[in-house]
Amino acid sequence: MPLAHASSEDTHPAPDRDGGRISVLLPVPVGAAFDYHAVPGLDLAPGDYVRVPLGGREVIGMVWDAPKAECVVAAKPIRLRDVIERFDLRPLGAIHRRFIEWVASYTMTPLGAVLRMTLNSPQALAPPKSVTAFAPVAGWLPPQGFRMTPARTRVLGMLAGGPPLAMAELTREATTGAGVVHGLKNAGALMTIDMAPPAPFAAPDWRRKGVRLSPRQAKAARALCQRVAEPVADQGGDGDGEHAAGFSVTLLEGVTGSGKTEVYLEAVAAAVAQGRQVLVLLPEIALTAQWLERFRARFGVAPAQWHSDLGSRQRRLSWRAVADGKAQVVVGARSALYLPFRDLGLIIIDEEHDGSFKQEDGVLYNARDMAVVRARLGEIPAILVSATPSLESVTNVRDGRYRHLHLPDRHGGAELPAIHLVDMRTDLPPAGCWLSPTLRGALEHTLGARQQAMLFLNRRGYAPLTLCRGCGHRLKCPNCTAWLVEHRFQDRLACHHCDYTLSLPESCPHCSATEAWAACGPGVERLAEEVTALFPEIRLEIMASDTLAGPDAAARLVGRVERHEIDVLIGTQIMAKGHHFPLLTLVGVVDADLGLAGGDLRATERTYQLLAQVAGRAGRGREPGEVFLQTYDPGHQVMQALASGDREAFLGAEVKARQDAGMPPFGRLAAVILSSAHEDEVDRWARALARAAPRVSGLAVLGPAPAPLSFLRGRHRRRFLVKGGRQMRLQPTLKSWLGAIKLPRSVRLQVDIDPYSFL
Numbered sequence: 001m002p003l004a005h006a007s008s009e010d011t012h013p014a015p016d017r018d019g020g021r022i023s024v025l026l027p028v029p030v031g032a033a034f035d036y037h038a039v040p041g042l043d044l045a046p047g048d049y050v051r052v053p054l055g056g057r058e059v060i061g062m063v064w065d066a067p068k069a070e071c072v073v074a075a076k077p078i079r080l081r082d083v084i085e086r087f088d089l090r091p092l093g094a095i096h097r098r099f100i101e102w103v104a105s106y107t108m109t110p111l112g113a114v115l116r117m118t119l120n121s122p123q124a125l126a127p128p129k130s131v132t133a134f135a136p137v138a139g140w141l142p143p144q145g146f147r148m149t150p151a152r153t154r155v156l157g158m159l160a161g162g163p164p165l166a167m168a169e170l171t172r173e174a175t176t177g178a179g180v181v182h183g184l185k186n187a188g189a190l191m192t193i194d195m196a197p198p199a200p201f202a203a204p205d206w207r208r209k210g211v212r213l214s215p216r217q218a219k220a221a222r223a224l225c226q227r228v229a230e231p232v233a234d235q236g237g238d239g240d241g242e243h244a245a246g247f248s249v250t251l252l253e254g255v256t257g258s259g260k261t262e263v264y265l266e267a268v269a270a271a272v273a274q275g276r277q278v279l280v281l282l283p284e285i286a287l288t289a290q291w292l293e294r295f296r297a298r299f300g301v302a303p304a305q306w307h308s309d310l311g312s313r314q315r316r317l318s319w320r321a322v323a324d325g326k327a328q329v330v331v332g333a334r335s336a337l338y339l340p341f342r343d344l345g346l347i348i349i350d351e352e353h354d355g356s357f358k359q360e361d362g363v364l365y366n367a368r369d370m371a372v373v374r375a376r377l378g379e380i381p382a383i384l385v386s387a388t389p390s391l392e393s394v395t396n397v398r399d400g401r402y403r404h405l406h407l408p409d410r411h412g413g414a415e416l417p418a419i420h421l422v423d424m425r426t427d428l429p430p431a432g433c434w435l436s437p438t439l440r441g442a443l444e445h446t447l448g449a450r451q452q453a454m455l456f457l458n459r460r461g462y463a464p465l466t467l468c469r470g471c472g473h474r475l476k477c478p479n480c481t482a483w484l485v486e487h488r489f490q491d492r493l494a495c496h497h498c499d500y501t502l503s504l505p506e507s508c509p510h511c512s513a514t515e516a517w518a519a520c521g522p523g524v525e526r527l528a529e530e531v532t533a534l535f536p537e538i539r540l541e542i543m544a545s546d547t548l549a550g551p552d553a554a555a556r557l558v559g560r561v562e563r564h565e566i567d568v569l570i571g572t573q574i575m576a577k578g579h580h581f582p583l584l585t586l587v588g589v590v591d592a593d594l595g596l597a598g599g600d601l602r603a604t605e606r607t608y609q610l611l612a613q614v615a616g617r618a619g620r621g622r623e624p625g626e627v628f629l630q631t632y633d634p635g636h637q638v639m640q641a642l643a644s645g646d647r648e649a650f651l652g653a654e655v656k657a658r659q660d661a662g663m664p665p666f667g668r669l670a671a672v673i674l675s676s677a678h679e680d681e682v683d684r685w686a687r688a689l690a691r692a693a694p695r696v697s698g699l700a701v702l703g704p705a706p707a708p709l710s711f712l713r714g715r716h717r718r719r720f721l722v723k724g725g726r727q728m729r730l731q732p733t734l735k736s737w738l739g740a741i742k743l744p745r746s747v748r749l750q751v752d753i754d755p756y757s758f759l
């Protein structure tokens with residue numbers, strides 16, 4: 001990560017209040033703040049949330065303090081429009097404002113588009129609604145004819161000497177209905193009062209005892225707590241960093257099951273003990289049921305959550321509690337990084353190597369990298385956690401930029417599973433099947449011993465390709481360069497790149513043959529069919545993003561595996577992460593080569609990480625685990641490294657390959673993607689861009705070439721790759737190159753700094 005150009009805190013002047021002129025940044029894709037008029041008495045400060053008019057509508061924005069030059073709007077309105085209102089909320093801190101600017105500048109995204117990631121819960125700006133509570137009226141005596149029933153007595157008894165209670169709580173505690181309470185109120189026995197709403201998140205109890213750490217774990221935990229508790233001098237400023245712990249990044253590396261989570265929860269406890277907030281970023285937040293359970297076991301309460309599956313009420317509560325500092329620990333997906341923390345003191349990025357931290361639409365950013373930036377700006381520690389750290393982080397450790405803690409063994413003496421390679425060239429499955437005799441034998445053995453197995457295939461649906469036996473016609477997406485994937489359970493074919501779906505046609509649209517469709521290749525559904533045919537009596541479930549209807553369904557499924565209500569779990573990569581199933585002793589990887597195709601920069605690294613992670617599900621309990629990788633290329637360095645457990649050898653080879661090619665992390669990369677609905681148009685503009693390509697020494701512009709998905713969601717795509725040295729900043733060069741060409745509206749330009757997806 002290029003951390004050198006982080007702007008230092010609060011070097012910007014205060015907003016210009018001359019004549020009531022004030023800069024307001026709006027959550028729209030514009031790169032500058034707008035000027036408004038602040039009516040006297042509104043007393044606005046940078047970071048204040050305000051409502052302002054924009055055209056014919058009203059929008060919520062933020063008072064901004066960026067340098068004047070960046071704030072001037074091209075066409076100055078003759079008369080500035082008034083700020084309508086200021087919300088009664090703590091202003092967003094200077095650190096967060098500088099963070100928004102940093103992300104915008106680094107990702108080459110308009111400032112307003114980055115602000116939108118913070119201002120994404122406008123309902124949360126209104127103060128939380130007060131609740132009506134009931135209290136007894138002192139000295140009340142039942143009037144003539146008013147019968148003191150047992151229920152009425154219980155209600156009054158409940159309230160006597162205690163705090164006022166809201167209706168729901170009161171009726172629950174007194175085991176009665178609302179009618180009884182209203183009756184008492186009408187008789188003058190109770191009065192209503194407005195109370196502040198209860199805090200939605202109870203404070204985590206950091207004093208509770210965690211598990212007894214092994215000496216090695218305890219040593220790592222101590223080192224982390226030290227990072228958290230290292231106070232530096234008072235920072236002053238506007239409140240974000242009163243007792244900043246100091247910036248540091250620590251990579252916590254440890255094999256699957258070594259207790260990394262238990263160890264970093266100690267650092268969480270340390271930060272909470274200091275009264276500061278903690279953010280834990282997890283990939284695949286939908287699958288964190290087990291993580292939440294462990295948090296609850298450690299701290300007695302649930303943390304606040306933040307991810308796209310939250311309902312709007314929950315979003316509002318979480319956002320507001322984070323802003324008010326009432327949510328001390330937030331666990332979330334990458335977007336949680338933009339929550340308006342009041343006093344963030346620690347960031348943990350679990351499974352830091354995971355590709356899903358890269359956001360691939362809207363603002364293109366890598367949440368792991370931006371979390372490190374956020375930590376640096378806030379002068380707080382960041383902890384990166386992984387069993388298979390990214391080459392970026394490994395390199396940062398080697399170069400002395402990151403600290404390193406290592407847990408080399410599984411907790412409680414559990415052994416890492418033995419990994420076997422199955423050579424699919426000789427160990428052939430029967431025709432139309434996908435499991436080799438070796439893996440079938442292992443399955444039989446495991447199920448016979450009443451243990452659990454997991455089969456991994458990173459392909460949703462029934463079959464990745466459907467073709468006509470008569471003429472060879474293949475069913476493909478009309479909007480993308482992609483085959484349609486059959487989903488038999490849902491009885492449809494679907495494109496995995498856009499939302500196009502189709503029912504399987506009766507006859508081939510090309511040769512009119514009927515009943516001639518042939519499914520080619522396996523998906524998880526087809527694999528389930530094969531396993532069911534082999535072992536009709538076993539209990540089997542599929543775990544894939546399209547077979548689970550959200551986090552609750554995922555949590556239920558995980559619970560069933562834990563209770564041994566399932567014998568075989570078949571799934572895609574969402575199954576690979578985090579889960580701890582003590583009875584699971586066999587992992588079969590059906591197509592270990594799958595991720596290696598495609599020539600992606602990180603294909604090898606990613607395959608290694610994914611397979612190591614899947615393998616790590618096996619043998620976490622008392623029984624040892626075994627892993628079978630089915631491959632057509634057992635000599636491949638990834639397969640060899642996995643089988644021998646020699647991660648260092650693998651890393652060495654991968655480092656050398658990247659170094660030789662000048663690829664990240666030893667060089668910098670940006671992708672520029674041009675797209676249009678018309679192929680000739682995109683080609684014309686790609687040529688124009690190519691002619692204007694910068695000629696700077698040490699920088700190479702490759703392309704234009706059709707992007708691997710050259711047709712996506714109805715648009716033709718051409719791609720440039722820009723490659724520069726490690727110390728080079730690509731953004732200024734990109735800016736002057738791309739800024740010099742005025743594209744028509746029908747041509748879209750996307751810049752992806754540090755690209756992860758090479759589609």
Ligand code: ADP
Nearest residue numbers: 211212213214256257258259260261262411580
């Ligand atoms: P990792 O995050 O490295 O995969 P976890 O923290 O999930 O490892 O630990 C794996 C399992 O071992 C979990 O069930 C965890 O509760 C348990 N565990 C780890 N360390 C200890 C310990 N010191 N005492 C008791 N249980 C532990």
Ligand code: ZN
Nearest residue numbers: 477480495498
């Ligand atoms: Zn499509």
